Amino acid sequence: MAIRFLLTNDDGIYARGLSALYQELSKDAECLVVAPEIEQSAVGHAITIARPLMVRKDRKNGNFLGYAVAGTPADCVKIGICELAGGPVDLVVSGINRGANVGINVLYSGTVSAATEAAIQGVPSMAISLDTREEADFTAAARFARKMAAFILENPLPHVALNVNVPAIPEEEIRGVVVAKQGRERLMESFDKRIDPRENTYYWLAGETELPVHEDDESDCSALKRGMITITPICYDLTRHDLLDGLKTRVRAHFSGLGTTVVLKGE
Amino acid sequence: MAIRFLLTNDDGIYARGLSALYQELSKDAECLVVAPEIEQSAVGHAITIARPLMVRKDRKNGNFLGYAVAGTPADCVKIGICELAGGPVDLVVSGINRGANVGINVLYSGTVSAATEAAIQGVPSMAISLDTREEADFTAAARFARKMAAFILENPLPHVALNVNVPAIPEEEIRGVVVAKQGRERLMESFDKRIDPRENTYYWLAGETELPVHEDDESDCSALKRGMITITPICYDLTRHDLLDGLKTRVRAHFSGLGTTVVLKGE
Numbered sequence: 001m002a003i004r005f006l007l008t009n010d011d012g013i014y015a016r017g018l019s020a021l022y023q024e025l026s027k028d029a030e031c032l033v034v035a036p037e038i039e040q041s042a043v044g045h046a047i048t049i050a051r052p053l054m055v056r057k058d059r060k061n062g063n064f065l066g067y068a069v070a071g072t073p074a075d076c077v078k079i080g081i082c083e084l085a086g087g088p089v090d091l092v093v094s095g096i097n098r099g100a101n102v103g104i105n106v107l108y109s110g111t112v113s114a115a116t117e118a119a120i121q122g123v124p125s126m127a128i129s130l131d132t133r134e135e136a137d138f139t140a141a142a143r144f145a146r147k148m149a150a151f152i153l154e155n156p157l158p159h160v161a162l163n164v165n166v167p168a169i170p171e172e173e174i175r176g177v178v179v180a181k182q183g184r185e186r187l188m189e190s191f192d193k194r195i196d197p198r199e200n201t202y203y204w205l206a207g208e209t210e211l212p213v214h215e216d217d218e219s220d221c222s223a224l225k226r227g228m229i230t231i232t233p234i235c236y237d238l239t240r241h242d243l244l245d246g247l248k249t250r251v252r253a254h255f256s257g258l259g260t261t262v263v264l265k266g267e
Numbered sequence: 268m269a270i271r272f273l274l275t276n277d278d279g280i281y282a283r284g285l286s287a288l289y290q291e292l293s294k295d296a297e298c299l300v301v302a303p304e305i306e307q308s309a310v311g312h313a314i315t316i317a318r319p320l321m322v323r324k325d326r327k328n329g330n331f332l333g334y335a336v337a338g339t340p341a342d343c344v345k346i347g348i349c350e351l352a353g354g355p356v357d358l359v360v361s362g363i364n365r366g367a368n369v370g371i372n373v374l375y376s377g378t379v380s381a382a383t384e385a386a387i388q389g390v391p392s393m394a395i396s397l398d399t400r401e402e403a404d405f406t407a408a409a410r411f412a413r414k415m416a417a418f419i420l421e422n423p424l425p426h427v428a429l430n431v432n433v434p435a436i437p438e439e440e441i442r443g444v445v446v447a448k449q450g451r452e453r454l455m456e457s458f459d460k461r462i463d464p465r466e467n468t469y470y471w472l473a474g475e476t477e478l479p480v481h482e483d484d485e486s487d488c489s490a491l492k493r494g495m496i497t498i499t500p501i502c503y504d505l506t507r508h509d510l511l512d513g514l515k516t517r518v519r520a521h522f523s524g525l526g527t528t529v530v531l532k533g534e
Contacts, residue, residue, distance in 0.1 A: 044312035044341075045374045052461070052469040074311075074375075079470060083458040104387055107312045107503055108341075116505075120371055120453065147522070155517045160507055177522050179515045181506040186387065191350040194319070202319040203346060233507040233514055236374055238383075239448040240427055240500040247500055248446045250422045255414070255444050 003029040005149065006089045006118075008076040009097065010040045010110030013058055013068045017096035017130065020138035022065070024146045025093060032089075033058075033066025034080035036073060036110075041099075045113040046072045053079060073114035081121050091152055092118035095128035096141045100165050102220040102230065103185030115161035116236050124152050125161045127234075131224055132168035140171040144229060161234040165224050173227060180230040183219030270296040272416065273356045273385075275343040276364065277307045277377030280325055280335045284363035284397065287405035289332070291413045292360060299356075300325075300333025301347035303340060303377075308366075312380040313339045320346060340381035348388050358416055359385035362395035363408045367432050369487040369497065370452030382428035383503050391419050392428045394501075398491055399435035407438040411496060428501040432491050442494040449499055450486030 005025055009018045013035040025031050037054075054070040067084055069076050073094060081089055094114035101109040111127045118125035126148055130141045144166055152162065163182075167174060189207040196202055216222070220230040272292055276285045280302035292298050304321075321337040334351055336343050340361060348356055361381035368376040378394045385392035393415055397408045411433055419429065430449075434441060456474040463469055483489070487497040 039317070042314045042316045044310075044314070044380065046310040046313040047375050047472070049309045049472055050306070052471045053458075054467060054469045056467065075472075078456060078472065079458055082456060083460070083470065104503065106505055107383070107387070108314050113311070116374070120374070151518070151521045154521065157510070160510060177518060179511055179518055181508065181511060182504050189345060189349060191320075191346055193350070200321060200323065202321045203350065204319045205314065205316055205342075205345065231514070231518060233510040234505045235507045236371065236505075237449050238373055238501045238503075238505075240502045241448065243424070243427060243500040244446055244448060247498070251418070251444060251446055251498060254418045254421065 003090050004085065004088065005029045005031045006077070006080045006085060006092045007031050007033045008035045008073055008080065008092070008094050008114050010036065010043065010073045010114065011098055012036050012039045013066070015098070017098055017138050020142040021093060021096050021145055024142035025149060028146065028149065029090070032080065032085055034069060034076045034084055035066065036076060037068040037070045040072050040110045042108045043072045043110040044108050045074050045116065047074050047078065048072060055079065073110040074117040077114050077117040077121070081118070081123060089123050091149055092123050092125040093128065093145060093149065094125070096138050096145065097129035098136070099129060099133050100131040100224060101127065101129045101163060102165050102224055103183040105186065106163060106182055112161070112163050112234065115163065116234055119159050119161040120236055122158045124156045124158055126152060126164055127161065128164040128166065130166050130168050136168050140174070141166040157233070163232040163234050165220060165230045167224055167227050167229070169227060174229060175227040178223045178228045178230055180218055180220040180223045180232050182232055183221035185221040270357050271352065271355065272296045272298045273344070273347045273352060273359045274298050274300045275302045275340055275347065275359070275361050275381050277303065277310065277340045277381065278365055279303050279306045280333065282365070284365055284405050287409040288360060288363050288412055291409035292416060295413065295416065296357070299347065299352055301336060301343045301351055302333065303343060304335040304337045307339050307377045309375045310339045310377040311375050312341050312383065314341050314345065315339060322346065340377040341384040344381050344384040348385070348390060356390050358419055359390050359392040360395065360412060360416065361392070363405050363412065364396035365403070366396060366400050367398040367491060368394060368396045368430060369432050369491055370450040372453065373430065373449055379428070379430050379501065382430065383501055386426050386428040387503055389425045391423045391425055393419060393431055394428065395431040395433065397433050397435050403435050407441070408433040424500070430499040430501050432487060432497045434491055434494050434496070436494060440494060441496060445490045445495045445497055447485055447487040447490045447497040447499050450488035452488040
């Protein structure tokens with residue numbers, strides 16, 4: 001049976017980054033595209049529950065390309081795996097995103113959430129992003145996506161999404177590949193207040209200045225800036241396990257004083 | 268200076284759970300409500316960047332209640348802290364949600380993402396949810412929210428959101444308070460395929476059956492079912508730190524063979 005990949009993104013089914021990914025990955029596998037009909041940047045892990053998902057078969061350049069879904073990247077992965085693939089999927093690849101997904105930005109990223117959704121479903125996955133907002137050349141990133149796909153098939157981590165970021169520099173200038181942790185970098189945000197012609201107030205989320213954060217050298221932000229391709233394993237257990245014990249002690253001290261029963265392990 | 272809380276939710280500014288929260292918390296603090304104009308369930312950590320945020324002052328029962336935002340819960344926290352509060356916020360409280368936010372569900376939750384957004388901004392926060400889909404009595408949960416607010420002010424964790432879930436049983440039957448980790452419970456999802464009057468295909472995300480997962484006794488799902496209030500500290504660093512070393516070894520072995528430079532710490 002042929003190897004089957006499910007491809008998605010958050011820039012929408014007509015995005016060039018997705019085409020580049022499809023062209024390269026279909027050399028090794030049967031690729032089913034299930035992607036949002038329109039751009040879904042910054043939707044995070046949103047899913048569609050209050051209205052139905054419209055799905056239509058989409059063709060591009062006369063070739064069958066896949067399904068356009070009026071929903072989010074996480075919707076595309078859910079419906080792709082559960083319904084449209086009609087059989088097992090070996091790998092979900094989300095991208096190639098126009099713009100890096102590193103640091104705090106990862107939380108807002110539809111691209112990364114698509115990969116996380118696959119991990120929840122138990123399917124190996126990766127998100128891949130190119131560090132540019134310009135109309136860039138996706139060729140090097142697509143070639144690396146193919147190498148990564150081979151890597152994941154050889155080293156499957158079914159419940160982990162890999163978040164890959166590629167610097168937008170000539171392929172020969174890329175300094176290498178590094179396993180990195182998610183950094184703390186985020187934008188200094190502000191709101192630009194305006195009044196509409198009917199005297200209503202509205203705001204644009206603005207602010208593109210990076211907050212000065214001391215990133216350690218092993219963070220994705222820092223390594224990407226130094227010209228490296230970064231790979232970060234991403235989880236969907238959001239528990240701060242390191243804080244559980246300290247919090248138990250504090251909760252017990254506080255609530256016992258109030259006469260509230262505090263239940264700890266083994267009691 | 269008075270203590271100031273920012274209240275939000277994902278059920279929308281007219282939701283009863285938010286009113287109950289406001290009534291109880293305004294006994295101790297000046298409460299500014301900044302909440303979505305309409306229901307935003309399952310939007311996760313989505314934010315609005317491609318269009319402006321419409322914001323209007325909203326009054327309820329003749330009293331000034333706050334701001335209704337045509338956006339997501341995370342938008343409300345961003346604009347609330349950065350712009351509308353006009354000064355420091357001591358605590359962000361998101362809820363009271365109609366429906367538990369435990370297990371995998373936490374990833375999709377607008378309620379929890381609002382609290383996480385506050386943690387990113389460095390403001391102590393909690394999300395609070397009541398385990399029912401019915402039109403329930405929020406009184407006990409609101410009373411507990413007030414106790415939790417006092418707890419957080421005494422034990423501030425500026426970069427951690429606390430995710431609180433309250434069982435929907437009579438207050439005297441609640442078995443106690445427990446610090447729990449996020450469980451693995453999720454719904455077994457399916458898609459219900461239909462054809463519209465114009466012969467287009469569409470799908471409803473269906474499936475309310477819980478997947479059988481072995482939850483250990485310390486998970487939020489399991490403790491909540493046993494009648495306990497659960498408190499889970501939530502992070503926004505999604506790195507699987509436990510996998511970094513193993514992944515470095517595998518990446519080095521794989522990519523070195525391909526002639527790709529692999530950069531590790533200190534090299």
